[in-house]
Amino acid sequence: MKYLDEFSNPELARRLLERIRSATSRRWAIMEVCGGQTHSIIRHGIDQLLPDRIEMIHGPGCPVCVTPLEVIDKALEIAAQPGVIFCSFGDMLRVPGSHKDLFRIKSEGGDVRVVYSPLDALQVAKANPDRQVVFFGIGFETTAPANAMTVYQAKRLGIPNFSLLVSHVLVPPAIAAIMESPDCRVQAFLAAGHVCTVMGTGEYPPLAEKYRVPMVVTGFEPLDILEGIRRTVEQLEAGRHEVENAYPRAVAAEGNPAAKAMLEDVFEVTDRAWRGIGVIPRSGWRLSDEYREYDAEHRFRVGDLHTAESSVCRSGEVLQGLIKPHECSAFGTLCTPRNPLGATMVSSEGACAAYYLYRRLDLPAEVAHA
Numbered sequence: 195m196k197y198l199d200e201f202s203n204p205e206l207a208r209r210l211l212e213r214i215r216s217a218t219s220r221r222w223a224i225m226e227v228c229g230g231q232t233h234s235i236i237r238h239g240i241d242q243l244l245p246d247r248i249e250m251i252h253g254p255g256c257p258v259c260v261t262p263l264e265v266i267d268k269a270l271e272i273a274a275q276p277g278v279i280f281c282s283f284g285d286m287l288r289v290p291g292s293h294k295d296l297f298r299i300k301s302e303g304g305d306v307r308v309v310y311s312p313l314d315a316l317q318v319a320k321a322n323p324d325r326q327v328v329f330f331g332i333g334f335e336t337t338a339p340a341n342a343m344t345v346y347q348a349k350r351l352g353i354p355n356f357s358l359l360v361s362h363v364l365v366p367p368a369i370a371a372i373m374e375s376p377d378c379r380v381q382a383f384l385a386a387g388h389v390c391t392v393m394g395t396g397e398y399p400p401l402a403e404k405y406r407v408p409m410v411v412t413g414f415e416p417l418d419i420l421e422g423i424r425r426t427v428e429q430l431e432a433g434r435h436e437v438e439n440a441y442p443r444a445v446a447a448e449g450n451p452a453a454k455a456m457l458e459d460v461f462e463v464t465d466r467a468w469r470g471i472g473v474i475p476r477s478g479w480r481l482s483d484e485y486r487e488y489d490a491e492h493r494f495r496v497g498d499l500h501t502a503e504s505s506v507c508r509s510g511e512v513l514q515g516l517i518k519p520h521e522c523s524a525f526g527t528l529c530t531p532r533n534p535l536g537a538t539m540v541s542s543e544g545a546c547a548a549y550y551l552y553r554r555l556d557l558p559a560e561v562a563h564a
């Protein structure tokens with residue numbers, strides 16, 4: 195299939211691996227920020243094909259994984275209310291809150307619906323004017339434009355029974371937080387190609403300069419990732435710390451101006467808590483004053499919830515690249531995709547789920563052969 199097969203060509207992959215091997219003279223630790231890249235790296239065994247001296251550290255770029263527990267609990271509280279239709283992408287339904295998940299709310303009679311676009315939720319609102327319809331708007335800069343467009347349309351079309359439960363997060367402040375951590379081992383970044391498709395590359399040169407780390411904008415297919423790693427290693431070996439675009443078929447330096455204008459109109463920057471990591475200043479978006487009436491938190495006045503994380507889950511350390519998933523004692527035993535204790539085991543972009551699905555030999559023998 196065009197655009198998939200041609201970016202998975204084994205011969206080209208071998209050549210790129212050889213170039214990486216011959217360029218590598220010492221140990222390097224490179225973080226792929228995006229969960230989609232983590233999934234691709236583990237699925238295709240790229241980390242196992244790389245020279246031993248290159249370690250891939252999996253970053254916090256899985257939107258489902260970093261949505262804070264408090265927001266999940268608010269979603270559960272809103273979804274359980276009579277008269278509410280709660281719409282979400284499917285992967286949020288199994289994310290554990292403090293005591294239950296959205297599937298449980300649905301089984302208890304809540305009207306929880308899976309949609310494929312926030313605009314579908316707006317249609318549900320139009321068709322049910324006597325009900326309150328809420329869309330769970332989470333994710334990075336990638337998913338935010340569609341959510342912004344939906345709120346913009348709700349206001350323009352005068353659909354008062356629609357609202358958005360917002361928990362958007364931003365990549366550049368997360369990179370800064372990772373680099374400021376005293377335990378940080380990251381020496382270079384593969385920047386997330388789809389985020390840069392929206393936002394462009396302009397936010398990254400100051401970060402590369404401040405922290406003296408190469409940043410290579412990278413795609414998601416195996417050859418994309420190998421090319422991103424090759425360019426990163428060549429910069430590291432040469433002592434350079436520049437921003438390079440290895441994904442020019444999707445990313446322009448200025449990003450998508452129409453999407454950025456919509457984001458600027460509908461959202462404003464705010465401090466945001468990241469699940470397992472904590473509050474990162476100015477690392478998220480919320481609805482701006484002009485659209486505040488469409489904010490579900492404002493409309494339903496959910497607040498002051500007492501949250502309780504699993505005591506065994508180490509997803510915060512996984513998300514910061516401090517441990518690999520199989521180093522958590524619950525991995526593959528107490529915690530599996532069917533019975534996840536943490537969000538990193540739920541989403542297909544979560545590192546724990548990727549290790550479970552593609553790296554079964556790391557499981558205890560009785561589980562791996564079950």
Ligand code: SF4
Pocket residue numbers: 506507508509510512519522523524525526529530534535536537538539546
């Ligand atoms: S394996 Fe499960 S319990 Fe352990 S860190 Fe991952 S999500 Fe949390």
